Amino acid sequence: xxxxxxxxxxxxxxxxxxxxxxxxxxxxxxxxxxxxxxxxxxxxxxxxxxxxxxxxxxxxxxxxxxxxxxxxxxxxxxxxxxxxxxxxxxxxxxxxxxxxxxxxxxxxxxxxxxxxxxxxxxxxxxxxxxxxxxxxxxxxxxxxxxxxxxxxxxxxxxxxxxxxxxxxxxxxxxxxxxxxxxxxxxxxxxxxxxxxxxxxxxxxxxxxxxxxxxxxxxxxxxxxxxxxxxxxxxxxxxxxxxxxxxxxxxxxxxxxxxxxxxxxxxxxxxxxxxxxxxxxxxxxxxxxxxxxxxxxxxxxxxxxxxxxxxxxxxxxxxxxxxxxxxxxxxxxxxxxxxxxxxxxxxxxxxxxxxxxxxxxxxxxxxxxxxxxxxxxxxxxxxxxxxxxxxxxxxxxxxxxxxxxxxxxxxxxxxxxxxxxxxxxxxxxxxxxxxxxxxxxxxxxxxxxxxxxxxxxxxxx
DNA sequence: GCATGATCATGC
DNA sequence: GCATGATCATGC
Numbered sequence: 001x002x003x004x005x006x007x008x009x010x011x012x013x014x015x016x017x018x019x020x021x022x023x024x025x026x027x028x029x030x031x032x033x034x035x036x037x038x039x040x041x042x043x044x045x046x047x048x049x050x051x052x053x054x055x056x057x058x059x060x061x062x063x064x065x066x067x068x069x070x071x072x073x074x075x076x077x078x079x080x081x082x083x084x085x086x087x088x089x090x091x092x093x094x095x096x097x098x099x100x101x102x103x104x105x106x107x108x109x110x111x112x113x114x115x116x117x118x119x120x121x122x123x124x125x126x127x128x129x130x131x132x133x134x135x136x137x138x139x140x141x142x143x144x145x146x147x148x149x150x151x152x153x154x155x156x157x158x159x160x161x162x163x164x165x166x167x168x169x170x171x172x173x174x175x176x177x178x179x180x181x182x183x184x185x186x187x188x189x190x191x192x193x194x195x196x197x198x199x200x201x202x203x204x205x206x207x208x209x210x211x212x213x214x215x216x217x218x219x220x221x222x223x224x225x226x227x228x229x230x231x232x233x234x235x236x237x238x239x240x241x242x243x244x245x246x247x248x249x250x251x252x253x254x255x256x257x258x259x260x261x262x263x264x265x266x267x268x269x270x271x272x273x274x275x276x277x278x279x280x281x282x283x284x285x286x287x288x289x290x291x292x293x294x295x296x297x298x299x300x301x302x303x304x305x306x307x308x309x310x311x312x313x314x315x316x317x318x319x320x321x322x323x324x325x326x327x328x329x330x331x332x333x334x335x336x337x338x339x340x341x342x343x344x345x346x347x348x349x350x351x352x353x354x355x356x357x358x359x360x361x362x363x364x365x366x367x368x369x370x371x372x373x374x375x376x377x378x379x380x381x382x383x384x385x386x387x388x389x390x391x392x393x394x395x396x397x398x399x400x401x402x403x404x405x406x407x408x409x410x411x412x413x414x415x416x417x418x419x420x421x422x423x424x425x426x427x428x429x430x431x432x433x434x435x436x437x438x439x440x441x442x443x444x445x446x447x448x449x450x451x452x453x454x455x456x457x458x459x460x
Numbered sequence: 461g462c463a464t465g466a467t468c469a470t471g472c
Numbered sequence: 473g474c475a476t477g478a479t480c481a482t483g484c
Contacts, residue, residue, distance in 0.1 A: 269469040270478040286471085286476085302478080313479060399465065399483090407463055414464090420474080421467050441466085442475095 004055040008069050009142075012054075012120055016140040019053055019122060025133040028052045045132060046075035049122060064115055071118045071142075077126035077135070078219045086224050088215030089126045091175075091184055091341075094208040099196040103165045107155045112208050119143040123223065141222050150180055150214075150295075152239055157181035158208075168199035173206060176343040176365030179240065179296035180214040183207070211341060213297035230285050232292045240292050244345075248361055251280050256349060256356040273302035273356070277347045298343045298363075303452075305350040305359075309460045314407070314449045319418045319442040323429045326387045330379055335445060339366045339375060348459050359459045364452075366412075374412035378405045378445075382415050389430040391440060400435075404443065412451050418444035 007015065019027060024045050030052075050056045050073055056065055064072040077089040095115045102111055123139040145151055157178035164173050175182040186192070186207040193202035210218075220229065233243055251259065256273065260266065263279040277300060278287045287293060287300045305311055320334070330336060343365045349356040366375070385391050385403045393401040404415035419425075419442035427439045 267469070270467090270480080271470075271476075272478090274477055275470080288477090304479090316476085316478065318476065396483095401464085416463095417465055417467085418476085418478095419467080422465080424467090424474090 004057075005065065005067055007054065007066055009071065012066060012069065012071055012073075013140075013142065015053060016120055016122060016142075019049070019137045020140060021136065021138070023134050023136045024048050024052075024124075027137075028133070045077075045124070045135065046073075048133075049073075049075045049137075062111075062115075064118070066120075069118075071120050072116055073120050073122070075122045075124065075137075076215065078123055078215075078223065079126045086216075086219050088212050088219050090215070091182065091212045092210040092215050093184060093186065094210070096186060096205065096207045097161070097165075097183060099165050099170050099194055099203060103162050103197065107158050110158065112158060113145075116208070117145045119145075121218075123219065139223050141218075143218075153179050154181045156239065156241070161208075165196060166198065168196065170196035170199070170203035171201045173203070174365055174368065175209070175211065175341050176297070178211075179292075179298075180211060182209050182211040182341070184209040184211075211297055213341070214295050217291060217295040229291045229294070230283060230289070232281055232283060232287075232290045234282075240296070244361070247280050251358055252360055254358055256358075259358065271302075273304070273347065273349055274300075276358075277302060296343070297341050298345050300345045300347060302347045302349060303456065304356060305348060305456055305459060307351045309453075311449045311453050311456065314414070314416075314446040315452065316416075316418055317445045319426070319444045322386050322426055322440065326383060326429050330376055330383075333379060335375065335379055336371060339371050340368070346455070348456060350459050362455060362459075364455055366447075370412050374410050378410045378413050378415070381405045382445075386428065387430060389428075389433045391428070391432045392434040392437070395435075407446075407448050407450075411448065413445055413447050415443050416446050417441050 022030075027049060050065065054065075054073065056073070064070050066073070074092055076092050078086055079089045081087045095112060098111060105111070107113060119142070121139075121141045121143055122137050123141075124135045124137045126135055145154065148154070158181055160178050161173060161181075161183050164170060164177070173183045175184045177183070183206040185204050187205040192205045194205050196203045217229075233240065236243060238246065254262070256276065259276045259280075260272070263276065265272070265275060265279070267275065269275065274286075278285070281287055281290075283290055292298075293300065301315055303311060303315075304313070317335075317338075325333075328334065343363060346362040346364065348359045348362060350359045351357075382404055390403050393403050395401070402415075405413075407414040422441050424442050425439040426442050428437065431438050432440065
């Protein structure tokens with residue numbers, strides 16, 4: 001009987017299906033294939049499954065796990081989030097990008113394609129406070145990129161990353177650059193750097209990956225919770241980017257009033273421009289909640305530019321939970337993860353002769369240097385205020401001043417209230433020392449209006 | 461004029 | 473009832 005790397009497609013499928021319902025521990029106990037157990041504890045769960053379920057030893061990484069079948073095996077976690085929905089727990093890390101060689105290839109000749117064009121996925125359900133080896137494999141799926149509806153976008157993403165290498169900008173690559181296929185950092189720390197072909201500056205070592213947001217959509221599609229997600233691309237052969245620019249060109253130059261009339265919206269909501277952009281895309285739900293925006297982790301935001309070029313308002317995030325925030329480190333915080341992987345699509349409304357005119361869009365993600373300096377300082381100060389119970393600094397005429405990092409002390413971001421009103425509160429993990437409060441007005445992180453101002457110079 | 465605290469309308 | 477995207481209001 002053949003074994004290990006020599007299994008063919010049908011055998012891989014049979015073995016994968018046989019793993020469903022089993023925990024890693026179960027698989028290790030059954031151990032049907034002959035393997036060398038030495039060094040078995042080095043790897044993660046994926047490696048254990050490779051070794052015990054398929055009898056594959058750690059390989060050189062230059063080929064797919066199964067040859068000649070050309071199939072790569074990936075074991076990946078998903079989890080249940082609040083509200084019962086499912087979500088990927090991590091990005092799916094693929095092969096390390098060889099800056100010196102990969103640019104010489106076309107997409108279909110690339111090392112990425114050779115290694116990852118057919119992936120046998122095994123999903124296990126991750127649960128908090130549970131022994132790793134007790135996680136159960138619940139679903140499997142053979143992902144064949146050549147037949148995948150997202151292939152065109154994945155190729156576009158690959159080309160974008162390669163173009164940055166060709167432009168001598170490998171050191172400026174960010175995971176937020178692309179939609180589904182990303183380039184995530186890979187290595188022990190920020191000093192894991194590699195040479196690049198067209199620039200002397202060393203670049204962070206990165207690997208191709210399917211972004212967490214993309215993996216979440218796969219989880220919802222193949223495991224559950226998929227039905228209620230609205231698509232942006234309905235009955236069009238356009239790629240996402242093509243469709244976006246069509247929509248933008250169609251409405252560019254129209255005023256807020258004209259758009260309200262065109263879409264039959266009469267509203268005084270503060271997020272009226274946000275409602276308008278959903279309608280531009282013919283989306284019933286929120287644009288941010290559609291499949292394509294979710295998969296690519298793109299967050300649409302509306303921006304108003306005043307006649308003098310100033311942007312009055314900062315950009316809000318969803319309110320954070322005090323109790324959750326203090327259970328995180330900066331390194332694994334929601335905020336850091338979000339900023340590193342999110343791309344913002346700003347819809348610009350510029351005030352002209354008293355009216356806000358839609359001028360177009362601007363794509364942006366926060367540079368890593370800002371995340372690791374200013375944002376980190378702000379996050380840590382927020383953490384300290386909450387964890388030590390030092391939130392309220394003073395009260396005058398019923399108005400409370402806080403110790404949260406303000407706009408004047410951080411050039412990138414700050415913390416401010418975000419709720420229905422001051423009575424809209426969330427529980428505190430530590431009672432506030434000055435007031436004794438055990439709950440406090442909901443707050444969130446904000447990106448400073450001054451900080452983003454320069455992004456929109458082209459619209460002035 | 462700006463920084464900060466407070467609040468609004470909507471949709472599910 | 474609540475989260476969200478966003479703007480308002482006020483004192484220094």
